[in-house]
Amino acid sequence: MIRFDNVTKSYKGQPPALGGISLEIQKGEFVFLVGSSGSGKTTFLRLLLREAVPDTGAIWVAGRNIGELSHWRVPSLRRNLGCVFQDFRLLPNKTVTENVAFALEVIGRPRNVISNQVGQVLELVGLGQKGDRMPHELSGGEQQRVAIARAFVNRPLVILADEPTGNLDPATSQGIMKLLDRINRTGTTVVMATHDVGIVDTMRRRVIELDRGRLVRDQARGVYGAAEDMTTSTRGVPAVAVAAGLDRMLGAEPTTGRVAAVRARRGQR
Amino acid sequence: MAVSFEYVAKETATNLWRNRMMALAAILTVAVSLSLVGTALLLRQAVNRQIGQWSNNVSLQVFMDASASTGQIANVRSTIAQTPQITHCTYLDHAQSYEQAKKLLASSPTAIEALTPATTPTVFRCQLRNPSEAATVSATFNGGVPGVYQATSPSQSIRVMQQVTNVLQVILLVIAIVLLVSSLVLILNAIRMAIFARRREVGVMKLVGATNWFIRVPFMLEGLVQGLLGALVAAVIVLLSNLGVGYLIRHYKVSVLGSAVLPAHDLVVTELLVVLIGLVVGVAGSSVAVRRFLDV
Numbered sequence: 001m002i003r004f005d006n007v008t009k010s011y012k013g014q015p016p017a018l019g020g021i022s023l024e025i026q027k028g029e030f031v032f033l034v035g036s037s038g039s040g041k042t043t044f045l046r047l048l049l050r051e052a053v054p055d056t057g058a059i060w061v062a063g064r065n066i067g068e069l070s071h072w073r074v075p076s077l078r079r080n081l082g083c084v085f086q087d088f089r090l091l092p093n094k095t096v097t098e099n100v101a102f103a104l105e106v107i108g109r110p111r112n113v114i115s116n117q118v119g120q121v122l123e124l125v126g127l128g129q130k131g132d133r134m135p136h137e138l139s140g141g142e143q144q145r146v147a148i149a150r151a152f153v154n155r156p157l158v159i160l161a162d163e164p165t166g167n168l169d170p171a172t173s174q175g176i177m178k179l180l181d182r183i184n185r186t187g188t189t190v191v192m193a194t195h196d197v198g199i200v201d202t203m204r205r206r207v208i209e210l211d212r213g214r215l216v217r218d219q220a221r222g223v224y225g226a227a228e229d230m231t232t233s234t235r236g237v238p239a240v241a242v243a244a245g246l247d248r249m250l251g252a253e254p255t256t257g258r259v260a261a262v263r264a265r266r267g268q269r
Numbered sequence: 270m271a272v273s274f275e276y277v278a279k280e281t282a283t284n285l286w287r288n289r290m291m292a293l294a295a296i297l298t299v300a301v302s303l304s305l306v307g308t309a310l311l312l313r314q315a316v317n318r319q320i321g322q323w324s325n326n327v328s329l330q331v332f333m334d335a336s337a338s339t340g341q342i343a344n345v346r347s348t349i350a351q352t353p354q355i356t357h358c359t360y361l362d363h364a365q366s367y368e369q370a371k372k373l374l375a376s377s378p379t380a381i382e383a384l385t386p387a388t389t390p391t392v393f394r395c396q397l398r399n400p401s402e403a404a405t406v407s408a409t410f411n412g413g414v415p416g417v418y419q420a421t422s423p424s425q426s427i428r429v430m431q432q433v434t435n436v437l438q439v440i441l442l443v444i445a446i447v448l449l450v451s452s453l454v455l456i457l458n459a460i461r462m463a464i465f466a467r468r469r470e471v472g473v474m475k476l477v478g479a480t481n482w483f484i485r486v487p488f489m490l491e492g493l494v495q496g497l498l499g500a501l502v503a504a505v506i507v508l509l510s511n512l513g514v515g516y517l518i519r520h521y522k523v524s525v526l527g528s529a530v531l532p533a534h535d536l537v538v539t540e541l542l543v544v545l546i547g548l549v550v551g552v553a554g555s556s557v558a559v560r561r562f563l564d565v
């Protein structure tokens with residue numbers, strides 16, 4: 001689904017923000033991108049979105065070398081990538097429904113398709129009853145759900161999330177992670193940059209760690225820090241306990257008919 | 270992908286409304302400058318028509334004595350034929366000359382009464398290779414050629430008037446161009462502000478994969494509408510002023526100025542030109558704004 005071939009990127013007059021990155025992410029994977037501030041996580045995501053182009057190396061998304069993509073094909077790349085950010089980026093003068101519908105309107109989807117898909121995705125993120133609210137009438141967690149709904153409404157192949165829980169308390173963050181996990185289980189690849197130790201340590205998914213632009217760790221079912229940190233959590237709660245709680249929550253979540261339907265549609269593509 | 274007409278129309282209308290003060294300033298400046306452009310063009314056409322009528326495109330007239338003999342007339346004709354500065358001449362006999370005089374003197378009946386065909390001098394109306402040679406050429410005929418009453422070139426006053434209107438036109442056009450440039454800048458700025466006001470929407474649009482044209486078209490259209498509205502206001506102003514002048518000339522029976530009223534055809538061409546310039550200014554202003562301030 002995603003392949004980096006020896007990718008380097010530096011901004012003017014600075015040491016490389018990314019240096020010699022090579023890696024591959026399979027369809028349907030859930031990947032955490034970790035590393036200290038300034039290690040290049042956001043740059044990694046911006047390259048995927050083609051908001052920036054690599055200095056050297058090549059990036060492949062769904063079989064296309066996106067560095068060679070002509071200018072007018074970039075929109076079609078982005079239609080396959082859903083984005084979620086720390087600061088939600090909702091349009092303040094549009095309702096929840098309008099915010100999500102906007103993503104489909106501006107790519108020219110017909111109106112009946114829009115109302116159908118928007119209704120479905122709002123149910124999926126658990127905001128079926130709040131479609132008429134304005135963003136400022138929602139909690140941070142709910143706003144992030146709207147942002148996720150907007151990113152997912154066009155059924156992208158990949159969701160890119162840059163610190164999506166960065167502004168949320170731990171309980172709300174868990175809710176968001178539950179939602180992203182659910183979306184991942186429909187077959188959507190998820191790449192998430194994060195500093196949230198608790199989440200990474202409890203989800204136990206693939207972890208890619210960057211350090212000053214270098215890939216220093218790529219670990220299946222990994223944790224946030226180095227291996228010896230596994231048993232401790234930053235908040236003084238044993239990571240194992242948090243993991244158990246989250247696992248129970250995720251495990252107890254029955255696969256709903258809607259998710260199954262989305263999954264089925266994915267399979268057909 | 271088809272750009273939804275409804276979406277674009279809605280976006281453009283909302284943008285214009287949100288930015289209405291800026292839009293109004295831009296529209297009015299376009300209107301004022303294009304009114305000047307239109308007026309200058311009409312003035313030019315009217316003056317040219319009127320002067321053409323007065324002087325009949327003649328740059329030299331050789332009036333014969335009313336009593337000049339056929340031989341003298343033939344002499345003058347051959348002199349004319351041998352003068353290289355003269356390109357073309359027509360001879361008006363007594364009857365033709367009388368008709369012409371009646372037309373030119375329509376506003377003073379007493380002067381016409383004093384004339385009869387027999388007392389009206391016959392005349393050679395000539396075109397010169399170069400009108401500035403009129404003085405030299407007329408001097409050769411005024412030097413006591415038998416049978417010649419007088420050779421004249423179009424009166425000084427017509428030439429002065431021509432020069433004054435030329436200067437006036439240049440002034441009007443210069444002001445109009447300055448105003449056109451400022452209206453272009455105003456439109457550019459209005460679009461820039463619209464882009465700034467909608468930077469969040471634009472950000473989301475890019476993120477979800479809206480095409481460049483889809484993002485740009487509403488802003489381009491906004492500039493075009495501003496240019497068009499200004500041009501339409503200007504077109505109405507030009508039309509009204511033309512009607513007003515025509516009405517005054519007819520009402521006060523200033524028949525010497527009769528030719529200054531333009532035929533419908535000239536007016537329509539001028540109006541179309543005004544609208545076209547308005548569209549160009551609107552599109553130019555918004556394309557520059559979109560190129561500079563909307564990095565898609």
Ligand SMILES: Nc1ncnc2c1ncn2[C@@H]1O[C@H](COP(=O)(O)OP(=O)(O)OP(=O)(O)O)[C@@H](O)[C@H]1O
Pocket residue numbers: 011012014017035036037038039040041042043044
């Ligand atoms: N637009 C830019 N212009 C110049 N330098 C930049 C730009 N964006 C990022 N950088 C630099 O590139 C390096 C990597 O930044 P990046 O934003 O990718 O880090 P990050 O891992 O996302 O950090 P954080 O965890 O704080 O979000 C940093 O040194 C940063 O200063």
Ligand SMILES: [Mg+2]
Pocket residue numbers: 041042043162
């Ligand atoms: Mg970052």
